[in-house]
Amino acid sequence: NAGVTQTPKFQVLKTGQSMTLQCAQDMNHNSMYWYRQDPGMGLRLIYYSASEGTTDKGEVPNGYNVSRLNKREFSLRLESAAPSQTSVYFCASSEYVRGRIHTQYFGPGTRLTVL
């Protein structure tokens, strides 16, 4: 039982390059989330998927796209990376039942640097 896994762990991009961050969970959770964390800051929600087939914007969605590929997998795509997107990216999953999020489980993070 791996929980939430993310790939890659580290990535360096040049401005304008694109990449996809992968996230998978094996807990059969219906909701998945992408956050970013800048140095010295708390986490900010980029996008979330309440259930398979749905995605919604969070607090800071500009410059990102997401795909809920199936119940297990939720990917985050940077189409044209910018230095302002240098951050640590965390994926999380949880159960979402009767209008409430239950405990969120987080992956280990992807450290992205955009030059």
Place this chain on the structure above:
Amino acid sequence: DAKTTQPNSMESNEEEPVHLPCNHSTISGTDYIHWYRQLPSQGPEYVIHGLTSNVNNRMASLAIAEDRKSSTLILHRATLRDAAVYYCILKGTGNQFYFGTGTSLTVIP
């Protein structure tokens, strides 16, 4: 979701209890109080949550004020492994958690 206020940093001696405060004066009746912590270079992990009554689990205790406008996370015996950033989050209905900057706990050997 309502906002929370936490001290930026706290220190504790190893093996002593730690009380981490959180103010949430605009909490609504349906908001749960969640605590997460983030160890260095890791993703956040769940600690505890509650609604009205005090709660205990193997990691910590949560003491909730009678008017629910504040709460305190209690670590009964701090260890070096407890050095982390602790986040107090209010969660009502809806599908988002809002993390603030939390309290950075330093444990002194």
